[in-house]
Every structure is written in C-alpha cells, then in structure tokens.
Amino acid sequence: xxxxxxxxxGCMPLLIKIAYENGGNPISTAFYxxxxxxxxxxxxxxxxxxxxxxxxxxxxxKTILLSVxxxxxxxxxxxxxxxxxxxxxxxIMYIYPVFVLLGSILIYKEKALPIRIFCAGLCIxxxxxxxxxxxxxxxxxxxxxxxxxxxxxxxVVYLGKSGLxxxxxxxxxxxxxxFSSIGLFFVALFSGxxxxxxxxxxxxxxxxxxxxxxxxxxxxxxxxxxxxxPQRAAILSALDPVTCVLISVFxxxxxxxxxxxxxIACILISSTVLAFLDxx
Numbered sequence: 001x002x003x004x005x006x007x008x009x010g011c012m013p014l015l016i017k018i019a020y021e022n023g024g025n026p027i028s029t030a031f032y033x034x035x036x037x038x039x040x041x042x043x044x045x046x047x048x049x050x051x052x053x054x055x056x057x058x059x060x061x062k063t064i065l066l067s068v069x070x071x072x073x074x075x076x077x078x079x080x081x082x083x084x085x086x087x088x089x090x091x092i093m094y095i096y097p098v099f100v101l102l103g104s105i106l107i108y109k110e111k112a113l114p115i116r117i118f119c120a121g122l123c124i125x126x127x128x129x130x131x132x133x134x135x136x137x138x139x140x141x142x143x144x145x146x147x148x149x150x151x152x153x154x155x156v157v158y159l160g161k162s163g164l165x166x167x168x169x170x171x172x173x174x175x176x177x178x179f180s181s182i183g184l185f186f187v188a189l190f191s192g193x194x195x196x197x198x199x200x201x202x203x204x205x206x207x208x209x210x211x212x213x214x215x216x217x218x219x220x221x222x223x224x225x226x227x228x229x230p231q232r233a234a235i236l237s238a239l240d241p242v243t244c245v246l247i248s249v250f251x252x253x254x255x256x257x258x259x260x261x262x263x264i265a266c267i268l269i270s271s272t273v274l275a276f277l278d279x280x
Contacts, residue, residue, distance in 0.1 A: 013086040014247055015209040016078065022202030026078035027193035029206060031184040033074055034177045036210035041177060045170035055167070055175050062162050063175045069155040071180035074213075075187070076148040083141025090244055091127040092145035098124065099153030108161050115273070122270035129263030242267050 019029055045053055055063055080089040097120045104110040159165065164172060188194035198206065242264050 011243060011247060012209060012213055013081070013090065013244055014251065015205045015212075016081065017086070018205035019198065019202050019209065020081075022205065023195065023198035024202050024206060025193050025195055026082055027075070027184070027188045027191060028195045029209070030071075030075045030078050031181065031188045031194070032206050033210045033213055034071070034181040034184065036207055037213075038174070038177055038181065040211065041170060041174045045168075045174045048170045049168050053171055053174070055171070059164070059167060060175075062158075062164055063167075063172065064179050066155060066158055066162070066164060067176045067179035068183070069151045069158065070176050071183050072151040073148050073155065075184060076144045076151065080141045080144035080148065083144065086244070089141060089145040089148075090240065092142060093149040093152065094127045094240065095124055095146065096149035096153040096156070099150055100156050103153060103157040104161075107157070119270040119273055122266050126263045126266030126270070129259050129266060 016024075016029060020026075077089060077093055080093075101112050101117065101120055105112055185194070
C-alpha cells in the first residue's frame, strides 16, 4: 500500500504543473488539495463509522497536531516549486527518512537495525543521483523543501506512535483534511492568494490532484504505516521520485541519463530489500 501510495504521489508534479499553467498558484493549490477531497472522504467515513463520526478529547487534539504537519508538507513543497525545479524539490524532501529514523531513535527510543539505516542511506543516494544535474542552488527553495521533509517526517512518526493508528482510516483522513483545509484557507485568504480564476483545464488538474493525493494516496499511506511501521513506510515511499523520473522521461520527453539510471537502481534495490525483510 505504501508503494502504491508513492507511485500516485509521484504523478502529482505533472498535475501541479498543469494547474499552475492554467491560473493556479501554490497556496491555493495546497488549499484545494485538501478541501476538494472532503465531500468524498466524508461519505466514505459515514459509511465506515456511521453517525458518531466526530472525534473528541485527546484524540481530537492529537489529530489537530497531526494536521498541522500534514498541511505544512505540501504547503512548503508547492512554494518550493516556484524557486527550484519540481524534481530537485521532491528529491530534497525525500531526505525525510533520515528524520524519521532520528525521530524514532531519539524521541521514541527505538532501535534502528543496520539494514534499515543502509536502506535509508541507499534511498537518499538514489534520489540525489536522479536529479544530480538539476540542482540550481536556490537557498529559499532548498530550505522550503528541507522544511517540508521535516514536517512530513514528524507526520509519519507521530501517526505511527500517537495511537491515532487505532482511529478508523476514513475518520482520521477526514479530520486531517478538514483541519488542514481550514488552516490553509485562512493563509490563502489573508495572503491574497485564494484564486477561483482557473480555466477548465486548471480546475480538472486541481480536482484530480486533490482526489488522488488526498483521498487515494494519503489514505493508502496511512494504512501502510499502521501495518509496517513509520521507518519502513518512509523508505518504501521513496518510490515517489522514481515515478517522477519515469513521467519526465516518457511523458515530458526529458533526458534519461546514466546517473538517473543508477539513482533508480539504488531506490528499487533498497525498497526490494525492505519488502523482503517485511515479508520474512
């Protein structure tokens, strides 16, 4: 499930690019990502849990905190796309398995097996190799991408360790989307970046981005974390940049170099090793 989630996430930069070219902007796109998925997820949640769907007490407070990290991740990433290429921004963000390992070790006192550390290192090497020739050194964009990775690492670790994994999946997804939408709405409103002036193509791309990223990929990733744990989920999700590379080659007709080949190989090898370990 985590691997499939990563493949879906890897398709997102293409849809984002289409939205930007047809009237969208980073902050509005981040808001619509969450907001447009709410009706579908609400219906799925009601079918799953019935009328008593509202979270309360400590679970609600934990979900709000989780939503802050979840909302900040695409918010900062989409702004980073305005400063550096989508490939480089995505690659930098995928340093986050290192932060997941550090958080699991330092905060939750987990033991990290050497093979997991090796897989994380191999994944990071792979994503940098994929875009080694694409770095243009914009400090703001790089900083935003790193911050996005830190926020996502917190989301991964906190989801796996806070007890929220026991909340029914659609119920948790709905509340996370709701609180993220509320926060980003006010950011877009007060910054003057809330736009409804996209053309039909821009809206179609934005709606597809929202439904795939929030309602499909996000749900699969959350379920995956509860089954295999945050460290393994973080490493397997590095298939995201592999998908980005394949789309750039076969859809956008960008060059496929030897460096990119070895980058993909590193990611796939580490993911395969991890999947084998989980199976056994």
